[in-house]
Amino acid sequence: MVRNFKSLKKKYDEIVIPKELDTVVQEALKKRRIKQLTAKWSAGVAAAALLFTTSVNVSPAMAQALSEVPIVGEVVKVITVKQFEEEDDLLSADIKVPAVTGLENKNLEDSLNEDYLEEGKTLYKEFEAIMELVNEGESDHYAISSDFEVKTDNEQILVLERYVSRIAGSSSTSLQYDTIDKKNEILLSLPMLFKDDSYIQVISENIKHQMLEQMKSDTDKVYWVEDAGLDNFDDFFKAIKAEQQFYINNNGKLVISFDEYEVAPGYMGTVEFIIPTEVLREVLVSNEYIH
């Protein structure tokens, strides 16, 4: 007697997949926690931070960088003033601090560079605090790295992208952009490009549309957007923030950027959308930067 396994296998394959499965999986992937490490502050940390500051100021590498290494452009440059590296089996830090040079508007130059240095120090402090936890055996792996890249450099605009990546069990990456008008020597913000607040909705609608289009043409892509078949999902992308991260690319197009997990599952990484200029025509102050 041969019992019919085949039809059982068929029955198994026909187990009804509830429509909630997609949402459950997406929620589970989203709500996964980056292991939260509570940093403990101590005298040792303060001393280390002081050391860091000092080494930035006197580092021969920095002096050399300042004197001779033009990385981009002809007048306005971005250089590495400090690279801090540390690595052992459990811990790794690689923090690069950029500096903008060659701006006549020294107020702008100084304030940007102070911000960059301050951020580098903060990351280093964060690393120091976690290093203590790891050494006390309260935590296992931790890696932090920060770097920067010149995204756009033309006659008018310089865009500096900075990213910070943290890995503790799982990873997260965040991006920041500074878009500098080299002619007028000002730092551009998203709201100042537009006549009024209506840009938020115009851009958000366009992004939602692009998300749905991308998901349609590539099933590997997932965005947390409504009407994409995710039911009862409580954290859909609704609208960009007024000061959403953005930059202007070499073609004069506006690019909106999102951090990991901001609008999509972690495997999608950081995502960005180029907004077609036609869509923005009504709301732009002028076509000076975006065209």
Added chain:
Amino acid sequence: MGLLKKSKTEKELTKFILENKESLYRIAYSYVKNQEDALDIVQESIHKALIHINTLENQISLKSWFYKIIVNTSLDYLRKYKRLSVVDATVMEALANGSEDEYHDLDLQAAIDHLPDKYKTIILLRYFEDMKIEEIAKIVDENVNTIKTRLYRALKLLKVELDEDLTIEEDKHGKKF
């Protein structure tokens, strides 16, 4: 240096989960037999996998590792909520010796459902998920011979005979025509 590799593993894991979510759901469902609990198990397994991703080593494949999590989570679930219907040897014997003429799929399904977990898992993975004996051995943490023995025993309990469509091991000479 292994640190930066981890984010790559996480991307692979997410991709695996998205590609195999239906299969993961079916496995969970096969144990608990209801939608709500099966969804809970899928969710909990994903959480566990993401939290323990750094325990994933090279010697075990991502697939075996995740299936191990889903099988164990399902079994834990059954234990926790005491929905496990205990079948003793007598019942098993009765099932195995039932009237042969009246057998049909439903009986076999019921018999599988009533198999002790250690047999059920193996039947499920081998014949419904088409996994290799070696893979199953890794998932349930037993050696290959133990799995083979259990598989024979399970088939015997179910009174299933082996034929061309049903082999203990994969055909080593490739596909039959």
